[in-house]
Amino acid sequence: MLPTLNGRIQTRLLALGTIGFIVALVITPVLPTGSQPLGQTYRVTLSVLLATVLIGVLWELLYHFLQQFRWEKDWPTLFGFVTIVNEGALMWFLVHSTTLVLPRDLHPSPVAFLIQFIVTWMVFWLIVNGPMRLVFHRWRLQGGRFL
Incomplete structure (x- = not known):
């Protein structure tokens, strides 16, 4: 079964929230x-991560719309x-060109x-x-939903 919109949003929120938090804790000191x-x-790193997670939900809505034009809908x-490019570019713009994510004095290099x-x-x-598909083996059969 293909991931549904709800499933992709849940996966992004849960996985990027937990995995991203752990990665931020590990790499921030270096x-x-x-x-x-x-x-x-x-x-700074946790604010950028939170903004990435929240903006990611809007990305999923756009991706869902664009997928409707594909035969497989996926x-x-x-x-x-490859979405790292467009999502990274938008986050860079939001972090450095606005004060929506961080105040001007806290912009990362x-x-x-x-x-x-x-x-x-x-x-x-x-x-x-990879590993998530093994640990949560019913995740795919439930359209990517956790709840």
């Missing part, structure tokens, strides 16, 4: 942030991987943002497309 205190660095796995976003996305994508 990010190149200059003289920024560790507490402030955690605030994306190939590679399309799911481009390198720190790229490291956090790419590492989080890669770990998330690999786990959702």
Whole structure:
């Protein structure tokens, strides 16, 4: 069974929320942030993660709309991987061009943002497309829903 819209949203919220949180806890101390205190660095990385999770729900609505034009009503796995480009670009814009995610004095450096976003996305994508299917073997049969 193909993941439903509800299932994709639940998967994104649960998996990116938990996996992203763990990744942020691990990589934040080693990010190149200059003289920024560790507490402030955690605030930045967790704020970017939260914004990514929330904006991701809007992405899922757009992806669902676009999938209606495809015969299978689903994306190939590679399309799911390549979405890192458009989602990363939007998050970069929201983080650096607006104060919606962070105040102006807390913007991460481009390198720190790229490291956090790419590492989080890669770990998330690999786990959702690999081990999660083994651990939650009924997840796929329930349209990607957890609840």
